[in-house]
Amino acid sequence: MVFTEKISIIIALSLLLVIAVLSTLFYMTYLENLKLKKQVEMLMEKSRELESLKIKYEVCLTNATNLRNEYESLLEKLKEYETTFLQFKTISTVAFQQKLEELASKINERVYGGKNLIRPDDVEATVMSVVGHKFNEETLGSDLYSIFWFIVRNIKYSKDSVYPFIKMFNVSITDASYNITIEVEWVTNVYQTPIETLKRKEGDCEDMAYLAASILQNYFEDRKDYEVYVLQVLWGEEGHAAAVVRHINGTIAIIDPAGKYFTGRVTEVMFKPAKDEILRWFGYWGINETNFKRARFTNILGEAYAESIEAVIGFLD
Ligand SMILES: [Ca+2]
DSSP states (O other): OOHHHHHHHHHHHHHHHHHHHHHHHHHHHHHHHHHHHHHHHHHHHHHHHHHHHHHHHHHHHHHHHHHHHHHHHHHHHHHHHHHHHHHHHHHHHHHHHHHHHHHHHHHHHHHHOOGGGOOGGGGHHHHHHHTSSSOOTTTHHHHHHHHHHHHHHHOEEOOOOOEEEEEEEEEEEOSSOEEEEEEEEEESOOOOOHHHHHHHTEEOHHHHHHHHHHHHHHHHTTOSSEEEEEEEEEETTEEEEEEEEEETTSEEEEEETTTTEESEETTEEOOEEHHHHHHHHHHHHTOOTTTEEEEEEEETTEEEEESSHHHHHHHHO
């Protein structure tokens, strides 16, 4: 073999080797590239997923913010409702307490007596049937006697039965409930209304006195020169009530149906000087300076108290 041929073979072999190495390298690079491409695609896929998750997250975040706002607004409303409810509860408690007080005062009125039980309007028909007319100067004495005698004849004396007296009540409010405490005391003194006394045809001294005062007040109407009172007196362990008509000239007429006593004689009621007549009536009942306790005058306008016989005379004189 010639030298040049050898060289050519070596070169050719070298070239083949280089081509083989390059091919191998190229192939390996190609494989690597494929792998990387796959990885890039996976990463891009992941990136798209992340992007989608990010969008979802943002939507959730917006929803959460909205819900939070709604929650806070609802919480605000709830507070408003709670305030309104508490106000309403308080208002209804106050209203309830007022109704209770009204009821108690209506019940207790029967224990205290007073101006509300002198009811001239309720006995209009009685005045018309017993006297037949209103105040008349000419027939005054016999008119008042007719009233006295009507009660004596038609109303039987009877003692009161027991009656409830509302002593105290207390209404309080807590978050959960109302608390109501009512105490009842049973008393043995009751004031009937004039109509009740007329219907029952019985009553005790103050019931007859209030009936008499109602009839007398109706009879005298709104005359300013005559005042009609229920006079109640306490002495020793006793008490009594009668009706008293006071004229502005300082004379009085006592009409005491339960005591079958009237100022005057036979069938005529008369007006006599206040001091003489009240002392005479006190004498009739055995009331004196020693045992006298207290007197109460009630008319349609209100009431007044006298703590001594002198004060009673002073009031009527
Ligand atoms: Ca009574």
